[in-house]
Amino acid sequence: MATKRATPFQRAHALQYAVRVTQRSTSNESNASVVIACECLFCVYFGRECKIGSKRKATSYVKYFKKPFRADNYTQHHTSQHPEKWKQYQEASEEEKKNFFDDVKPVKQTLHGHFGAQQVCERFLINTDIVNTIIGDMLWDPEDVSGETHANMTYDL
Ligand SMILES: [Zn+2]
Numbered sequence: 001m002a003t004k005r006a007t008p009f010q011r012a013h014a015l016q017y018a019v020r021v022t023q024r025s026t027s028n029e030s031n032a033s034v035v036i037a038c039e040c041l042f043c044v045y046f047g048r049e050c051k052i053g054s055k056r057k058a059t060s061y062v063k064y065f066k067k068p069f070r071a072d073n074y075t076q077h078h079t080s081q082h083p084e085k086w087k088q089y090q091e092a093s094e095e096e097k098k099n100f101f102d103d104v105k106p107v108k109q110t111l112h113g114h115f116g117a118q119q120v121c122e123r124f125l126i127n128t129d130i131v132n133t134i135i136g137d138m139l140w141d142p143e144d145v146s147g148e149t150h151a152n153m154t155y156d157l
Contacts, residue, residue, distance in 0.1 A: 016071075046085055
């Protein structure tokens with residue numbers, strides 16, 4: 001029975017396929033660390049792209065790659081889950097690839113990441129007095145308006 005040769009992680013793939021090593025093993029005898037898993041940076045920073053016409057919401061899970069670290073595993077995921085970003089990334093120069101995720105907030109830290117684009121709209125019930133006071137404070141500046149009071153500046157909500 002032939003054993004499947006597991007393709008080890010190749011460092012060059014990190015930039016080429018926008019993946020980041022997340023887990024290493026250092027327990028082997030040579031003491032060299034072996035990559036166990038890496039994550040898809042498009043998933044981390046942009047989230048998965050919604051398929052046009054798809055009724056299902058794109059999952060927000062970050063894709064983790066494990067052995068075998070084959071290039072076609074990355075490309076298959078990128079073309080199906082991040083077609084737009086993957087296209088941009090492939091067209092980018094090496095320098096641009098290095099900076100591709102700079103200044104991008106990971107999608108988990110955004111409202112969309114937490115609630116999903118569909119659920120961002122939320123309604124809160126806030127006491128009118130609180131709203132009036134806040135709006136009144138924003139508009140009312142004793143330096144500018146002499147004689148006006150909060151009561152004059154409030155809105156009927
Ligand atoms: Zn991904």
